[in-house]
Amino acid sequence: MNTSIDKLFDVVAVKGHVCVGLDTCVDYVPAAERQNKTSAEAVLAFNKALVDVTFDVCACYKVQIAYYEEMGIDGLRTYSETLKYIRQKGSLVIADIKRGDITDTAARYAKAHFYGDFEADFVTINPYMGMDSIAPWLKEAVVLGKGAFVLMRTSNPGMRDFQQLAANNGKKLYDIVGDKLSGLAAEHHGKCGYGLLGAVVGCTERDEAAQIRKNHPDLFFLIPGYGAQGGGALDVTLLLRNGNGGVVNASRSIITAWKTPVNHGQKPVNNSFAAEAAREAVVKMRDEILGAL
Numbered sequence: 001m002n003t004s005i006d007k008l009f010d011v012v013a014v015k016g017h018v019c020v021g022l023d024t025c026v027d028y029v030p031a032a033e034r035q036n037k038t039s040a041e042a043v044l045a046f047n048k049a050l051v052d053v054t055f056d057v058c059a060c061y062k063v064q065i066a067y068y069e070e071m072g073i074d075g076l077r078t079y080s081e082t083l084k085y086i087r088q089k090g091s092l093v094i095a096d097i098k099r100g101d102i103t104d105t106a107a108r109y110a111k112a113h114f115y116g117d118f119e120a121d122f123v124t125i126n127p128y129m130g131m132d133s134i135a136p137w138l139k140e141a142v143v144l145g146k147g148a149f150v151l152m153r154t155s156n157p158g159m160r161d162f163q164q165l166a167a168n169n170g171k172k173l174y175d176i177v178g179d180k181l182s183g184l185a186a187e188h189h190g191k192c193g194y195g196l197l198g199a200v201v202g203c204t205e206r207d208e209a210a211q212i213r214k215n216h217p218d219l220f221f222l223i224p225g226y227g228a229q230g231g232g233a234l235d236v237t238l239l240l241r242n243g244n245g246g247v248v249n250a251s252r253s254i255i256t257a258w259k260t261p262v263n264h265g266q267k268p269v270n271n272s273f274a275a276e277a278a279r280e281a282v283v284k285m286r287d288e289i290l291g292a293l
Helices: 004-015 040-056 072-088 102-112 135-144 157-161 174-186 206-215 233-237 271-292
Strands: 018-021 061-062 092-099 122-125 147-153 197-201 221-223 246-250
Touching: 004 092, 004 147, 004 246, 018 157, 018 271, 040 072, 040 271, 061 072, 072 092, 092 102, 102 135, 102 206, 102 271, 135 147, 147 174, 174 197, 174 206, 233 271
Parallel strands: 018 061, 018 246, 061 092, 092 122, 122 147, 147 197, 197 221, 221 246
Antiparallel strands: none
């Protein structure tokens, strides 16, 4: 079976490391494109325009469900249609849902997001209720060849509250999570050698990055924290292995690139203009990371 992690590994080798985050608030849509549309309709049209011009220069997309949930039922339809549109383009999509419940509940979540209206290639999940919150996801991933990124060491400042705490054995909590995931990777991995379950590892703590990669060579990373949160291309390279093994997420810096001073006001701002600005931002980010390798 050609698993989602194999596909992601292969596409990174060809298209680079950028994961475009479609965390799309209606305020990110040009005003002219919101007229005579509901918020959900405007967001869907904007998302499609961005996907149309970026799918050939990015590795994958990440769609954060909260931005769609706030729009209610219509927003969830837009979420579903966005996932479907990305996959119809032949691209991979990560459903950023951060679910983290146990046993039967986790199994229901896995069915919801690996099948049907909300089907995605990968999901994000929270492990801090224990390994029984991960097991149902892994079970479905093995059957379907799909994958998940498990929160390990995130990029937000509050991650220090818990994730960096030292346990009795001297290891930090996030490293214990990584050890558990590496154990699963030894049993369930793709042809590329990476586990079906990868890890979310932010690029904002350079002092820890190289050691994390050394400790977990078999985990594919979803890497947040690039750009506005302080992470840069050199920080990212410390989390890669032989130039692969991770995708780097950026959301607002890409989907609101049309709002930057260099772009804003040059032309009548519509979805086409916004999409071209997004493409330029993706290419710039891709080339910065490749140039740092």
